[in-house]
Amino acid sequence: MSGFIDNTSNIDAAEIAAEYRTPEQGVSAKSNSNVAWNDYKRMTPRANQSSNIITTASSQTMQAQDFGGTAGFTPGTRTFSTGSTKGATNTTVSGAFTLAAYDHINISSQASAAVGHFGLGAQGGQTGISLTNVASFPSGCTLTGYGTSGSGGLATSLFYIITSGASGATNWTKVHHRILQPNGVSQFGNTTIYNYTLTFNRSDFTYNGNINNNQEKWQLSFGGFSGVTGPTMIYPFAVEFE
């Protein structure tokens, strides 16, 4: 099981490589032995936090601490439809969910299934990721679900954070979500969009401390006409809790 990188002062290259083993999504993965920290320049969510647009590989000097408290995820998707012909509307579950977490948000009569990976490069497993030493989560907590469900754009969607292991309602205050685009950048016509971080405050979420399988859930409505921007689940992403 992959994990969040320790938020300490003694982060070493091996720890970073173990979590972020594919430096730039869309580029051939490197082995753990030949990865330099700056290969991850476009990936860490910590540098400059919410305004961290890293435009060139030489624009910043990466430090080990920039990786502290972060973990990478590879989102998966399951889509469901109201029918098969022209008027059908779809809804999509995207992100990383264990079987138990998915069970909670299951929006169809289809069999439950784990979605995505708690790690990058479609690795890291589907059994969750330890939250021990992450933010103020107590030891033994596991992140079992991190993702969204919704019909995209027009209708409101839901952002879920689901944990197991007696997490408690207030053991994190913010979560930083950083998209990891192929090569760190997208080109929309004449507009260039570099990897960016969205920060969400826990106080904006609704909390349910007792859902299925002794899990706890934070939920946020976004999109549609809510005025709230949600996390993008198209690309792999990195997460940091405070």
Next chain:
Amino acid sequence: MYVDKVLTEDDIKELYTNGDIKRLYLGSVGFFNKGTYGYPAVSLTPEQIANAPEDAVVEYWYNKLIHYVQTQYAFGMYKDDYIVNIAMGFIENNEWHLCNTLIAPDKDGTRAFMRDPEYHNVRGRTEKELGATISYTYVDVGSPINDTLPAYKNHFGPIEECNVKNYNTLEHIGQVTQNYSTGGQEWDGVKSEYSETYEKYKMEYY
């Protein structure tokens, strides 16, 4: 030169990232708005839909395309390596059912390819290779596409080079009303039960 491709989820993500889905949507929205396309099931008024941010609507189509490539079909037509059309539909009992289309001008800024028999031949071969022996097309009531299809019949019917789709057999079957359901599940922002009416057309292949 035309190339038609059965699109994958990775293709859709790339087309979204490159801005191609937005370009295709912008090339199509005028046809939507002249019809009665109301984004079925979305719990919004027509006024809200009309005022929705462009990127929000593009995301709706992205979401729809992801579903099509996961469970049905989305075909991408490239003219000179530049995507000009995505057709969304499904095949059932050897029938191709065309449900939604996004289309935009080519690199030269024209839609002249829509009158090119080879454009239709290439798409028709894709449908036939997937087993289709007959095709159905669903069109919004009031959409200008209801005028385009008879015009296609008149234009392509006599053209020998248009030899995959038999436009001579194109016929308007009439209006069909379909019922839709979330299967008793609650989907945020989506009606659980609704129905929609469309014009339905039938056509054979050579």
